[in-house]
Amino acid sequence: MLNPILIIGGSKRYRPLFAALKDLHIQTNQVLSGEEALATLNMRSYDAVIMEWDLSYSSALETVERIKKIRPNIPVLAVGSGPDSGLDRDGKSGGLVEYLPMTGVENIDLARLIGNLKQILPELRARVLPGRDLLWSKTRNEKMKKLLAMLDIIKDELGSVLIQGENGTGKEVIAWLLHYSGRGHTAPFVAINCAAIPETLLESELFGHEKGSFTGATERRVGKFELANKGTAFLDEIGDMPVNTQAKILRVLETGEIERVGGHNKIPVELRIVAATNQNIHEKIEQGQFRQDLFFRINTFTLVLPPLRERREDLFSLAQHFLDLIGARRGGGPRKCLSHSAQQMLLKYNWPGNVRELRNVMERAAVLTESNLIGPEALPEEVLAESNQLSLPPHDSQPFSASVRNGSGIVPLKDLEKRAIIEALSLLGFNATQTAKNLGISKATLYRKIKEYNISRRLVVCS
Ligand SMILES: Nc1ncnc2c1ncn2[C@@H]1O[C@H](COP(=O)(O)OP(=O)(O)OP(=O)(O)O)[C@@H](O)[C@H]1O
Ligand SMILES: [Mg+2]
Numbered sequence: 001m002l003n004p005i006l007i008i009g010g011s012k013r014y015r016p017l018f019a020a021l022k023d024l025h026i027q028t029n030q031v032l033s034g035e036e037a038l039a040t041l042n043m044r045s046y047d048a049v050i051m052e053w054d055l056s057y058s059s060a061l062e063t064v065e066r067i068k069k070i071r072p073n074i075p076v077l078a079v080g081s082g083p084d085s086g087l088d089r090d091g092k093s094g095g096l097v098e099y100l101p102m103t104g105v106e107n108i109d110l111a112r113l114i115g116n117l118k119q120i121l122p123e124l125r126a127r128v129l130p131g132r133d134l135l136w137s138k139t140r141n142e143k144m145k146k147l148l149a150m151l152d153i154i155k156d157e158l159g160s161v162l163i164q165g166e167n168g169t170g171k172e173v174i175a176w177l178l179h180y181s182g183r184g185h186t187a188p189f190v191a192i193n194c195a196a197i198p199e200t201l202l203e204s205e206l207f208g209h210e211k212g213s214f215t216g217a218t219e220r221r222v223g224k225f226e227l228a229n230k231g232t233a234f235l236d237e238i239g240d241m242p243v244n245t246q247a248k249i250l251r252v253l254e255t256g257e258i259e260r261v262g263g264h265n266k267i268p269v270e271l272r273i274v275a276a277t278n279q280n281i282h283e284k285i286e287q288g289q290f291r292q293d294l295f296f297r298i299n300t301f302t303l304v305l306p307p308l309r310e311r312r313e314d315l316f317s318l319a320q321h322f323l324d325l326i327g328a329r330r331g332g333g334p335r336k337c338l339s340h341s342a343q344q345m346l347l348k349y350n351w352p353g354n355v356r357e358l359r360n361v362m363e364r365a366a367v368l369t370e371s372n373l374i375g376p377e378a379l380p381e382e383v384l385a386e387s388n389q390l391s392l393p394p395h396d397s398q399p400f401s402a403s404v405r406n407g408s409g410i411v412p413l414k415d416l417e418k419r420a421i422i423e424a425l426s427l428l429g430f431n432a433t434q435t436a437k438n439l440g441i442s443k444a445t446l447y448r449k450i451k452e453y454n455i456s457r458r459l460v461v462c463s
Contacts, residue, residue: 003045004029005117008037008063009052014079014102016328018050020110026117026124034063041071047121050113053080053091053099061094068095075120079113106325108176115180140431141311147174147303155182160253160273160298162238164281165305168356171276172236174303178274179232187231190224194245195237202245204261207252213262225258225269232272238298239279239290246291253297273298308351308358313431315346318355322362323374334372338365342376343438347427348387418453421446425455 004027007018021028029046031037037049049067053060064076075097082101091099098116102109118124139145154161155178163171172191179189197205204214208223225233235241241249252258253273257266275298284290308315316338323336338346342365351357365378376384420439428434436446449455 003047006046006049016325049076053078064094111180115185140313143306159300161301162299163276163303166307168354169305175234175274189232190228191234193236195240199242209261210263235275238275239277246294250294308354322359326366339375345387349383
């Protein structure tokens with residue numbers, strides 16, 4: 001790409017988003033107002049404009065129109081916090097390419113913005129590879145690496161995808177990534193939370209209804225499946241969908257047609273179904289709460305997200321990612337990092353709330369710590385309590401037991417060193433790079449010591 005992208009706006013809310021563009025080596029130039037943007041556009045060439053749509057109604061619209069007057073061919077995208085409204089339509093008639101309502105979840109928003117940028121700037125396609133544009137690429141965890149490789153393979157397929165994982169592991173993020181990294185990313189992505197919609201309303205929500213089809217149906221309503229036509233329907237919490245509705249969904253998937261509640265016409269729909277659940281679907285099938293035939297229909301591809309406690313290798317990079325995001329949102333300043341002892345606490349904690357919990361813990365810690373080094377005191381009670389309780393393997397739990405003391409009752413340093421290495425390897429799942437880094441030695445030294453002390457995986461008890 002030859003020219004940078006011009007960004008208009010300066011609110012804190014979007015700082016991490018625009019900072020992420022820079023991290024992807026997409027050249028940007030940011031100005032604070034429409035006036036400044038016009039002056040800048042007069043001076044040099046840009047390939048696209050991204051503007052914040054949270055400016056006042058008239059000034060956002062006016063800015064698009066004035067930009068179009070001086071640069072009729074430049075694509076203008078807008079990001080905003082509100083749901084789609086008349087603004088979007090009015091903006092488009094003034095020359096806006098797309099209005100992207102932001103969710104506030106950075107990786108989802110980034111996936112969406114990048115997806116749209118790739119559409120208008122094809123040169124970006126080769127530069128920003130799918131799935132590489134997000135933190136996911138930095139994973140060191142084997143399961144996550146496999147999952148990403150799989151995502152890359154299936155992103156352009158129409159077959160349905162079932163995403164399984166505990167609460168907060170990133171199922172929704174993966175669903176968005178699937179949609180926005182694939183070929184169909186300009187088509188709609190429509191999310192339906194099956195657990196949040198009362199059973200009586202779920203069908204009308206999914207399939208729409210005709211005017212007068214039931215009390216309260218004063219208008220015809222287009223359902224989510226119809227809205228998602230040619231794109232992705234994301235059925236979140238599918239494990240909570242009532243069995244009756246399951247049968248109807250199955251019929252839609254098999255016939256490729258929907259019928260509005262109270263309607264008689266069959267409407268063809270072409271959809272990719274992406275479903276997510278934190279429940280054990282096999283158990284639900286056994287209990288008669290989930291239809292097996294629907295299960296077979298929706299799990300053409302299955303992606304299983306590991307809980308955070310099984311991907312401890314990623315803990316520090318995720319934690320730092322969140323600290324950086326929070327830092328960017330709060331206006332920059334010196335980078336905040338975790339102290340060694342705080343890191344140890346995070347490693348020992350079990351993370352029942354997974355990535356979401358880590359994010360909240362980091363947010364809290366960043367706010368509570370004025371300096372740039374975050375210590376254990378900024379971590380919540382539950383993290384401290386659990387990590388203090390964690391007992392190490394029996395031979396490690398009493399660092400100065402009689403067996404390691406020599407004749408004068410002194411502990412030889414090399415025994416302490418051996419113990420430190422075994423403990424670190426245990427906590428870090430035998431990840432040599434992380435272990436060396438945390439012990440403050442080189443990887444080569446670590447390998448030498450593993451050999452010297454005859455440390456095998458057998459001695460290392462992974463949490
Ligand atoms: N790899 C990641 N990189 C950065 N942030 C992540 C990652 N995975 C998850 N998150 C963050 O964790 C939070 C939870 O993610 P998400 O909502 O996708 O989880 P979920 O599995 O759908 O949770 P639930 O089961 O509660 O609906 C979000 O704030 C998201 O941004
Ligand atoms: Mg979710």
